Amino acid sequence: MTENLNLQRGLLRHISQFTEVELLDKIKVQSIATEDREGGGWPLVHLSDGRTLRARLLVGADGFNSPVRSYARIQSYGWAYDRHAIVATMNHPPRGPFQGSNTVAYQRFLPTGPIAFLPLSETSSSLVWSTKPQLASALKTVDPQVLADMINAAFRLPDVSLCYLQDRILDAEQSGSPLKPSQFRDELAFRERSDTIDVRSAYSSLAPEQSSAGIPSEDADAVPPIVTSIQAGTIASFPLRFSHAESYIGEGQGVRTVLVGDAAHTVHPLAGQGLNGGLADVEALVRCIEHALLRGGDVACDKLHKLYSSTSQPVVWARSVGLEVLNELDTIKAALMMSAGSERHRRRPGEVGWELAAKSIENFATGLDNARALGGSLANVVGDGVRSLWERGGSGRA
Numbered sequence: 001m002t003e004n005l006n007l008q009r010g011l012l013r014h015i016s017q018f019t020e021v022e023l024l025d026k027i028k029v030q031s032i033a034t035e036d037r038e039g040g041g042w043p044l045v046h047l048s049d050g051r052t053l054r055a056r057l058l059v060g061a062d063g064f065n066s067p068v069r070s071y072a073r074i075q076s077y078g079w080a081y082d083r084h085a086i087v088a089t090m091n092h093p094p095r096g097p098f099q100g101s102n103t104v105a106y107q108r109f110l111p112t113g114p115i116a117f118l119p120l121s122e123t124s125s126s127l128v129w130s131t132k133p134q135l136a137s138a139l140k141t142v143d144p145q146v147l148a149d150m151i152n153a154a155f156r157l158p159d160v161s162l163c164y165l166q167d168r169i170l171d172a173e174q175s176g177s178p179l180k181p182s183q184f185r186d187e188l189a190f191r192e193r194s195d196t197i198d199v200r201s202a203y204s205s206l207a208p209e210q211s212s213a214g215i216p217s218e219d220a221d222a223v224p225p226i227v228t229s230i231q232a233g234t235i236a237s238f239p240l241r242f243s244h245a246e247s248y249i250g251e252g253q254g255v256r257t258v259l260v261g262d263a264a265h266t267v268h269p270l271a272g273q274g275l276n277g278g279l280a281d282v283e284a285l286v287r288c289i290e291h292a293l294l295r296g297g298d299v300a301c302d303k304l305h306k307l308y309s310s311t312s313q314p315v316v317w318a319r320s321v322g323l324e325v326l327n328e329l330d331t332i333k334a335a336l337m338m339s340a341g342s343e344r345h346r347r348r349p350g351e352v353g354w355e356l357a358a359k360s361i362e363n364f365a366t367g368l369d370n371a372r373a374l375g376g377s378l379a380n381v382v383g384d385g386v387r388s389l390w391e392r393g394g395s396g397r398a
């Protein structure tokens, strides 16, 4: 477990080493537009301080409601779980000398959703409790001591008793007379007695002798430490949903955009993988950009990916000629990119990709002699390749 604040502090410290990185704090992205330029402009990011940034590559790391995703018109699919996650930081006594450190995470899968107890320090742990929205809302507004007792119960009592206690909380909220901590304690004591829970067992959350001193009960490791209070200002809740963007890379209007993290995908927090998925996205993106730049390409690496993953003959040929050469030859580049595998480009029946590419460069081929006239081995290399393509296209061989 690493607290988000610590992660953020570490990252801020790291980026402060790079003088070329400017951090814009307390500034919002107000809108994003496309630069009006022939051949397609770059994204223009309008900031709340009046500045406009022109982005060679705009990375949408802007969360579930990603403005970058909306700008790039990338669809996102998924569903709501009809569950909210209530989070809080819980205080509890340290583990006893016979129990070791507070390093064990606990998760109980209740019929309404999992509740997780995630250690932060010897005396504090983090709560993530996925439950029905109505109950999450009630738990957020009850007296924090009632919430602490309810958390203890949620790790210890049978489901039927938990349902009873939850109903008590919901009823009290609906009636407008919130439960007092002492009232809830009475209810809890009643349920523990009905469930024949021994007060010396770790499954009792009310035993007065619940302390870290002495030899722990046999079942002490089966449940997390007793929560004694909730840290002020730490209770919050979040709606949970699964979503996945149709594409992580923008095309058309969204060209030069890429999505990472929750902007690209959100998952249920029960496995604690959301942030980790985002970090993996960033690692993959960095690799992709490095790959492109080290080969003299552009940071908008979608087309490079298509070019390198294609096995079509003209594209393989083009790869060996070299991207730098092709970059200068717009007509060929366009034709090859088209052949490089865009699904959106529908071929007519019987028409193979390289034929299309060859047709697209027909006009260019006639101009090659002129290029040769300029001399230079470069033009010859390209010329031979194009001619070979053109001849194959003419004979109809695939």
Ligand SMILES: Cc1cc2nc3c(=O)[nH]c(=O)nc-3n(C[C@H](O)[C@H](O)[C@H](O)COP(=O)(O)OP(=O)(O)OC[C@H]3O[C@@H](n4cnc5c(N)ncnc54)[C@H](O)[C@@H]3O)c2cc1C
Pocket: 027, 028, 029, 030, 061, 062, 063, 064, 067, 085, 086, 087, 128, 238, 260, 261, 262, 263, 269, 271, 272, 273, 274, 275, 276, 277, 278
């Ligand atoms: C209850 C809960 C528990 C979780 N527990 C875990 C866990 O244990 N482990 C784990 O790996 N993941 C966990 N996750 C998931 C994790 O929190 C997310 O996956 C992660 O925060 C996503 O990071 P992100 O940077 O992509 O998006 P966000 O954290 O949503 O950050 C997006 C940022 O963009 C900013 N932004 C948006 N619009 C604008 C704008 N117009 N201008 C300027 N800034 C803007 C927002 O202010 C925000 O700071 C949990 C999620 C929930 C809901």
